[in-house]
Amino acid sequence: MQKKYIIIFLFCLLSFLACGSSPSSSPSPAPAPGDDNASSVNASGQKPDWVDAIDSVYNKSQYAAAVGRASSRDMAEKNAFANLAAFFGPSVQADQNITNLYREAVKSGILADWTDDASMRNTIKTIVPMETLLETEIKDVWYDAKSKTFYAAAVMEKQKALRLYSNMVVVNQDIVTTLVTMGQGDKFSLDGFSRYQFAATVSYINTTYENMIKLLGAESPLTVLSGDVFRLEARNIIKAxxxxxxxxxxxxxxxxxxxxxxxxxxxxxxxxxxxxxxxxxxxxxxxxxxxxxxxxxxxxxxxxxxxxxxxxxxxxxxxxxxxxxxxxxxxxxxxxxxxxxxxxxxxxxxxxxxxxxxxxxxxxxxxxxxxxx
CATH class of the missing domain: 3.30.160 (Double Stranded RNA Binding Domain)
Structure with a gap:
């Protein structure tokens, strides 16, 4: 009988010690499934106002914003960017091949190589990480656990965007001028062809930038040259x-x-x-x-x-x-x-x-x- 009481006593003592050694803390909410950066995701049960009415949080006079949703955070953000681009319309979107070539030139540093102006180089550096519209970022992400859906808000601050688009129009136009300035011997070569072809690419992108400036309610700082002119000349170079x-x-x-x-x-x-x-x-x-x-x-x-x-x-x-x-x-x-x-x-x-x-x-x-x- 005495052994029985001793065993019970030891069991209670061990249980008490185990409880005392455990840290006292409230459980953290589990990260949303499939999310690699759950700390920045709002996973509360209450739906934020911006999900159904983006303008109620991001005023139209100051911001342009759109919401995207999907089963993964990454796709929700991509959809948000795409929806915002669609809001501005096709005039701010170039052909995908042109966009890809320009983006590659920006990331590789080739675009910056064609200007000797330090301030222009710095302007180009600011757009390197921007995959879609300039000065646009994901401001909010909400995860709805009931529907297992991510919601993302893509937001553009209009005045900041206007400054960057205006600066890039000037930078691109300067680069186009440099690209097509060469002697006849250099022009009628594959090097000359590539320069005119790239001048066309930069001009096509510049046209979308000019259109964005107008949609934001301002005037372009200069008249953008047509990419068609340079593309036609590139073809003429090939023929020669x-x-x-x-x-x-x-x-x-x-x-x-x-x-x-x-x-x-x-x-x-x-x-x-x-x-x-x-x-x-x-x-x-x-x-x-x-x-x-x-x-x-x-x-x-x-x-x-x-x-x-x-x-x-x-x-x-x-x-x-x-x-x-x-x-x-x-x-x-x-x-x-x-x-x-x-x-x-x-x-x-x-x-x-x-x-x-x-x-x-x-x-x-x-x-x-x-x-x-």
Whole structure:
């Protein structure tokens, strides 16, 4: 009996000590699911006023604001930015390819490289982290636990935005002027093309900035130049650039002719051996040992390197290989040449596509060229 009381006493004592050693604190609310930064999320059960009436919190005279919602915080914020952009309309949005190219130039520092003005460089630095509308940020996020939905408020302070948009219009216009100022020898080159193409990109973005300034109730500090003018001149530059082709081991010139047609479709002139730009084509055909069967196999390996002979640089490499077979070794090799010609002209699909695969390959390269100062 005495042992029983001792055991009970020890159990109570241990329980008391355990309670005494635990910190006394109220439980913290659990972070909203899927949220990496829950400390900045309002997860209270009471819906904030801005969710249903954004203008009740962010006055229209001072702010432009919009709400986005989604099952994840990240998507809710993206939707909020998109809804605010939609509020201003399509005039403040450029083509996505243009936007991506401009954004890449901003982030990589290429845009800033084209101005020597320190204040302009500082202005450009301020827009580096801005993915959407300038001077726009997520001010509030609320998580509704009942519906498992995030709500985000994207807010633009109009006067701050107006100052930045106005400054960027001036910066961009100055950069455009610098880009297109060069001698004729430099202009009619791929460098000149990239400068005019980028000038068009910057001008298109500047037009959206000018439109935003007007929507914010002010006048643009200057008249923005049209991007169409520079894009048209970039095309004219391409038409004036000759590209020569040097094809080694092309038995019937069909591969050289296929490349020549692709270059012509891309807008380039045909050039001779002394052209600044040369497409250096090397073809190797060799027999392949087959495991079994009567057919003979051959392998073709082709490289076509677009080079700038003046600078001695490789601009755009292209490679292709294929294995073909036939009962005769000679015909197997002929099929290798035919396969290479077909891929250059038609790709893996049907015959006579709108543009040859190599033309599209080249145009994709040209469209992403960014000029280096």
């Amino acid at each position: 650039i000759p590209i020569g082709i040097n094809a080694a081991n092309d038995r019937t010139d069909k591969i050289q002719n296929a490349f020549a047609q692709s270059l012509s479709d891309a807008g380039f002139r045909g050039g001779g051996a002394n052209s600044r730009y040369i497409l250096d084509v090397n073809i190797t055909v060799s027999p392949v040992s087959a495991s079994k069967g009567r057919n003979k196999f051959a392998m073709i390996e082709l490289s076509a390197n677009l080079t700038d002979t003046r600078r001695g640089t490789l601009l755009l490499p292209y490679n292709f290989d294929s294995r073909e077979s036939h009962s005769s070794a000679e015909e197997a090799e002929n099929r290798c040449y035919a396969a290479a010609e077909n891929v250059i002209k038609n790709g893996d699909g049907g015959k006579n596509p709108p543009l040859s695969p190599y033309t599209e390959f080249l145009q994709n390269y040209l469209s992403q060229l960014l000029p280096k100062k």
